[in-house]
Amino acid sequence: MADNRADTRVSMRTPLARVKGLGASGHGVEHWWLHRMTAVSNIPLIIAFVIIVAALAASPSYQEAIAIISHPLVAIILILAVISVTNHMRLGMQIVIEDYVHDKGLKIAAVIANNFYAVIIGVACLYAILKVSLGRILV
Amino acid sequence: MAEAKVAPRPLSPHLQIYRWSWTMAMSVAHRITGVALYGGIALFAIWLVALASGPSAFDNVQWFFGSPLGYLVLFGYTWILMHHMLGGVRHLVWDFGHGMEAAQRINMARFTLVGSVALTLAIWVVAFLAF
Ligand code: HEM
Numbered sequence: 001m002a003d004n005r006a007d008t009r010v011s012m013r014t015p016l017a018r019v020k021g022l023g024a025s026g027h028g029v030e031h032w033w034l035h036r037m038t039a040v041s042n043i044p045l046i047i048a049f050v051i052i053v054a055a056l057a058a059s060p061s062y063q064e065a066i067a068i069i070s071h072p073l074v075a076i077i078l079i080l081a082v083i084s085v086t087n088h089m090r091l092g093m094q095i096v097i098e099d100y101v102h103d104k105g106l107k108i109a110a111v112i113a114n115n116f117y118a119v120i121i122g123v124a125c126l127y128a129i130l131k132v133s134l135g136r137i138l139v
Numbered sequence: 140m141a142e143a144k145v146a147p148r149p150l151s152p153h154l155q156i157y158r159w160s161w162t163m164a165m166s167v168a169h170r171i172t173g174v175a176l177y178g179g180i181a182l183f184a185i186w187l188v189a190l191a192s193g194p195s196a197f198d199n200v201q202w203f204f205g206s207p208l209g210y211l212v213l214f215g216y217t218w219i220l221m222h223h224m225l226g227g228v229r230h231l232v233w234d235f236g237h238g239m240e241a242a243q244r245i246n247m248a249r250f251t252l253v254g255s256v257a258l259t260l261a262i263w264v265v266a267f268l269a270f
Contacts, residue, residue, distance in 0.1 A: 012148065036234060039227050046224055050217070054266035057213070060201055062194045069190060089177045096174060121184050128187035 031091055038088035045081035052078065070133035082125040090118035161248040165226060168251075172223035179216050217262055222255035 011018075052074055056065055068074055093114045101107040157163065189200040203209045229247050232238045238247055 014148070036231070039231060043224065043228070046220065050220070050262060054262065057204075057266060058269075060205065062190075062197050065190055065197070069187075085180065089173070089180065092173050093177050096170065121180055124184045125187050128184075128191035131191040132187075 031094070035088065035091040035095075038084050038091070041080075041084040042088055045077065045084050048077045049081050066132055066136075069129060070136040072133070075129055075133040078129050079126060082122055082129070086118045086122035086125075090114060093118075161245045165229075165248040165251050169223060169226040169230070172219045172226065175219050176216075176223055179212075179219070182212070182216075214259070214263065218255060218259040221258040221262075222251060225251045225254050225258075 052068065056068055059065070059068070069078070094111055097107060097110045097114060101110050186200050186204070189196040204213060229238070229251060232247070238244065
């Protein structure tokens with residue numbers, strides 16, 4: 001690949017990176033776009049989430065909490081919120097890690113831990129919501 | 140490997156040499172609130188799993204959230220969430236190419252702080268009155 005810029009010394013890319021010629025890994029746009037998509041979907045879902053939590057805080061008994069969470073509309077909104085937020089926070093935290101953790105091994109370990117954390121939180125929330133709400137018909 | 144030449148790549152100065160501005164403070168706040176939300180969501184997961192486990196686990200968790208410390212955490216989480224949400228909207232406005240002028244940037248940054256405090260207080264007042 002010919003490098004025909006006027007002054008190749010003034011560049012954000014290191015000489016080694018230029019020689020390797022690999023460029024970026026190619027997932028940047030997808031990461032960025034999904035982060036924006038989830039930022040948009042977070043807005044209505046978080047507003048609904050805050051209202052649901054406020055209703056829960058006001059009726060602190062176990063029966064009432066079960067009744068609120070198991071309402072289909074509440075359960076569906078919470079499931080959507082969990083999917084949107086856990087993806088958003090996973091993408092966001094990866095950016096933060098990549099900004100601050102420079103050691104390659106540590107960075108890989110941190111990104112893996114980030115993915116595990118997001119999946120564990122997501123699965124725990126989804127399991128609990130489904131367990132509480134599935135099969136409980138409001139009569 | 141042969142001797143590596145150190146090219147004069149552009150470097151950005153360290154944080155402490157900048158004078159704090161509204162936009163800089165709100166940019167930092169957006170990152171800190173994002174990370175705080177990331178950690179704090181575990182509390183919601185714990186609450187849900189306790190609910191799914193049964194009344195005794197639930198009562199333990201409810202005891203924490205009903206304590207003064209629990210209220211403080213919930214109040215703090217509300218503000219952090221509202222701050223990050225309004226900060227996120229600000230980013231989305233920029234993504235569409237709007238709000239880049241100096242005065243607009245500063246006003247949007249101020250609005251993030253004022254708006255998040257107002258929303259947080261409104262949520263708690265409404266939660267206490269309406270429910
Ligand atoms: C309420 C609706 C939300 C909106 C509109 C929103 C929007 C955004 C946007 C636009 C960014 C990118 C900022 C940038 O480019 O620098 C971002 C970053 C981030 N968000 Fe959110 N977000 C929301 C909720 C959440 C929640 C609930 C969490 C965590 C549980 C979260 C965690 C993060 C993290 C960790 C980052 C990365 C911070 C950074 O790079 O500085 N966000 N958010």
